[in-house]
Amino acid sequence: MKNFTSYNRQALIDAVVLLVAVALTGALLHGLDATEALYEYSRSHEGYELDEIILTVAVSSIYLSVYTLRRLRNLQALLVAASTDPLIGITNRRRGSDLIAALVQGQGPNNELASIIMFDVDDFKRINDDYGHDTGDEVLTELIEVVQEETRRMDIVIRWGGEEFIILCPRTHADEACQLAERIRIAVERHRFRDVGQVTASFGVTALAPNENLRSQVVRADRGLYESKRLGKNRVTMA
Numbered sequence: 001m002k003n004f005t006s007y008n009r010q011a012l013i014d015a016v017v018l019l020v021a022v023a024l025t026g027a028l029l030h031g032l033d034a035t036e037a038l039y040e041y042s043r044s045h046e047g048y049e050l051d052e053i054i055l056t057v058a059v060s061s062i063y064l065s066v067y068t069l070r071r072l073r074n075l076q077a078l079l080v081a082a083s084t085d086p087l088i089g090i091t092n093r094r095r096g097s098d099l100i101a102a103l104v105q106g107q108g109p110n111n112e113l114a115s116i117i118m119f120d121v122d123d124f125k126r127i128n129d130d131y132g133h134d135t136g137d138e139v140l141t142e143l144i145e146v147v148q149e150e151t152r153r154m155d156i157v158i159r160w161g162g163e164e165f166i167i168l169c170p171r172t173h174a175d176e177a178c179q180l181a182e183r184i185r186i187a188v189e190r191h192r193f194r195d196v197g198q199v200t201a202s203f204g205v206t207a208l209a210p211n212e213n214l215r216s217q218v219v220r221a222d223r224g225l226y227e228s229k230r231l232g233k234n235r236v237t238m239a
């Protein structure tokens with residue numbers, strides 16, 4: 001359905017570009033008195049007819065417009081692919097790192113304007129071992145669907161690596177982020193995953209501090225996650 005809609009949108013854009021190209025070509029030829037010049041040219045060059053020249057110019061400009069548009073669209077698709085995780089279709093680590101760094105740089109002196117939640121599936125190796133790697137992949141996709149049901153529009157879920165994820169929560173104090181993480185934890189625990197049944201996850205939460213590099217911020221969240229694992233998993237710890 002999504003592909004069909006985007007295909008229709010592309011066809012519509014192509015049609016609009018065609019119309020604009022035709023209109024521009026006509027306006028240009030008219031505005032520059034090009035018709036007159038072309039007429040003179042066609043008269044002095046027996047082999048050319050005015051209609052043929054205009055048609056050639058119009059077709060070339062239409063072709064160039066559509067070609068340029070297609071190239072731009074391909075470029076846009078490449079940019080999206082470079083910042084998206086291929087398995088789950090969410091923001092990948094490269095793009096996620098840039099977003100976190102940008103948010104840290106944009107923070108004022110009153111810190112705690114944003115927080116991150118790091119989480120990791122509990123005993124995921126066992127899921128892979130018991131049900132196979134493909135089912136493991138499906139669990140990750142289903143997990144993110146559950147997570148995204150709970151997150152707000154402004155939150156960005158990032159695949160940080162393997163079965164580890166970060167939620168970037170702009171304009172969110174750490175205690176609010178903890179509440180969000182707890183809601184997600186409960187939703188995951190209650191969800192029944194296809195084939196596998198119950199799956200749980202552990203969470204580490206931290207506020208983003210200004211003037212601190214990305215690595216230190218993530219290490220702090222990771223410390224919270226580690227503590228959750230150490231205390232028995234399926235819990236949220238603020239770092």
Ligand SMILES: Nc1nc2c(ncn2[C@@H]2O[C@H](COP(=O)(O)OP(=O)(O)OP(=O)(O)O)[C@@H](O)[C@H]2O)c(=O)[nH]1
Pocket residue numbers: 087120121122123124125126128132133134135136137140161162163229233
């Ligand atoms: N199916 C699948 N497995 C993955 C993917 N990325 C990482 N893994 C597996 O995830 C497992 C992670 O194992 P561990 O690091 O031991 O973690 P764990 O079993 O979840 O244990 P705890 O984190 O302590 O709860 C490894 O077996 C990896 O091979 C992936 O994209 N798909």
